[in-house]
Amino acid sequence: MALAITLGDPAGIGAEIVLKALAHFPPEALGQFFISGSRSLLEDTYGWLSQRGQAVVHPALLQVWDHPLISNVRPGYPSSATGAMSFAYLETAIAAAKTGTVAGIVTAPISKALWHAAGYDYSGQTEVLACHTGGSEVGMLFLGRSPQTHWVLTTLLATTHIPLSQVPHHLTPALLTQKLELLVSFLQHHRGLAQPRIAVAGLNPHSGEQGHLGREEVDWLIPWLTRAQQQYPHVEIVGPVPPDTLWIGAAHAWWGTPSQHPSYDAYLALYHDQGLIPVKMLAFHDAVNTTIGLPFIRTSPDHGTAFDIAGQGIADPRSLLAAIHWAQELTTTGKIGFPAHTCLRGV
Numbered sequence: 531m532a533l534a535i536t537l538g539d540p541a542g543i544g545a546e547i548v549l550k551a552l553a554h555f556p557p558e559a560l561g562q563f564f565i566s567g568s569r570s571l572l573e574d575t576y577g578w579l580s581q582r583g584q585a586v587v588h589p590a591l592l593q594v595w596d597h598p599l600i601s602n603v604r605p606g607y608p609s610s611a612t613g614a615m616s617f618a619y620l621e622t623a624i625a626a627a628k629t630g631t632v633a634g635i636v637t638a639p640i641s642k643a644l645w646h647a648a649g650y651d652y653s654g655q656t657e658v659l660a661c662h663t664g665g666s667e668v669g670m671l672f673l674g675r676s677p678q679t680h681w682v683l684t685t686l687l688a689t690t691h692i693p694l695s696q697v698p699h700h701l702t703p704a705l706l707t708q709k710l711e712l713l714v715s716f717l718q719h720h721r722g723l724a725q726p727r728i729a730v731a732g733l734n735p736h737s738g739e740q741g742h743l744g745r746e747e748v749d750w751l752i753p754w755l756t757r758a759q760q761q762y763p764h765v766e767i768v769g770p771v772p773p774d775t776l777w778i779g780a781a782h783a784w785w786g787t788p789s790q791h792p793s794y795d796a797y798l799a800l801y802h803d804q805g806l807i808p809v810k811m812l813a814f815h816d817a818v819n820t821t822i823g824l825p826f827i828r829t830s831p832d833h834g835t836a837f838d839i840a841g842q843g844i845a846d847p848r849s850l851l852a853a854i855h856w857a858q859e860l861t862t863t864g865k866i867g868f869p870a871h872t873c874l875r876g877v
């Protein structure tokens with residue numbers, strides 16, 4: 531099935547990692563990809579990368595949905611114009627996915643601050659995807675397959691791009707129920723896990739120490755877990771696990787080292803950095819971000835625009851390559867991207 535790949539912010543490392551990642555595919559396989567970006571950006575990037583002897587695909591081999599650049603772009607010097615370009619790339623890819631031209635989209639990183647500078651009031655690509663597809667019930671899920679053991683670290687964030695101070699207000703039993711539904715559907719339909727084991731992190735140090743270090747666990751999280759377990763008798767739901775120890779077993783499963791700490795099929799983290807610190811420590815170049823709950827597949831590298839290294843030729847394409855491979859895998863494991871009862875409501 532065809533995939534669209536966006537170039538992300540033109541002043542970031544997007545074009546570089548796309549050209550490097552696609553060099554891993556034989557020329558005859560490139561026909562399945564449509565690049566939503568700027569052809570001149572690909573050509574410039576190809577020019578300076580190939581001069582340095584880097585393995586990159588020639589842009590002439592690529593099908594490009596061309597968005598002519600609206601201003602000169604210098605790697606590492608983003609602006610509201612580059613923010614606007616990255617938004618346009620994404621919109622074209624989403625439109626293609628909605629009409630079925632492609633089965634999924636793989637997005638290179640954008641800068642949220644520059645979207646705001648360009649007048650687009652979204653806190654990330656995930657939120658644009660949710661809005662364009664008519665529903666807000668999506669999940670930000672990170673997947674990383676260990677190169678050593680092939681164990682898959684699967685982490686869903688209950689809350690995403692909000693200030694830390696607002697996390698306790700956003701976390702509610704209803705929100706967690708919604709996220710758990712998405713996660714269970716994903717594990718069953720896309721990962722083939724009929725009876726998954728899911729760990730839910732606590733919010734406070736030591737999961738609140740029986741209310742002495744924070745009351746969220748005793749006031750509603752533990753009662754919610756009891757109800758969730760009754761609602762999903764085929765799923766083992768463990769928690770709230772003190773967040774400082776929850777990922778020890780994951781690290782051992784990732785490296786293949788023996789441990790008495792359990793590992794789980796999936797982790798539900800309550801806020802952005804709680805989930806992403808372990809993901810990026812273990813799997814920075816292997817993990818990918820996927821939006822679940824959409825009627826099509828969307829994956830992205832786990833990293834950002836890396837403006838600090840743009841134009842230097844040192845950007846690592848592995849996370850983007852993993853995002854492409856995961857998109858290919860997920861389009862074949864899910865019949866229509868996601869089961870209708872969770873994703874098609876409102877679309």
Ligand SMILES: NC(=O)C1=CN([C@@H]2O[C@H](COP(=O)(O)OP(=O)(O)OC[C@H]3O[C@@H](n4cnc5c(N)ncnc54)[C@H](O)[C@@H]3O)[C@@H](O)[C@H]2O)C=CC1
Pocket residue numbers: 543547638639640641642643655819830831832833834835836837838839844845846847848
């Ligand atoms: N999917 C997306 O669109 C994402 C976008 N972002 C955005 O990216 C911007 C920059 O975010 P930061 O927190 O600075 O994170 P970042 O991931 O861009 O950079 C963090 C560090 O990792 C390095 N790095 C990142 N990707 C790399 C790669 N492929 N190869 C080698 N080194 C790499 C960077 O040079 C930097 O030192 C922000 O505006 C953020 O919102 C961040 C994460 C995901």
Ligand SMILES: NCC(=O)COP(=O)(O)O
Pocket residue numbers: 640653654655656657806819830
């Ligand atoms: N840290 C994850 C992240 O920033 C993902 O952003 P986006 O894919 O929603 O743009």
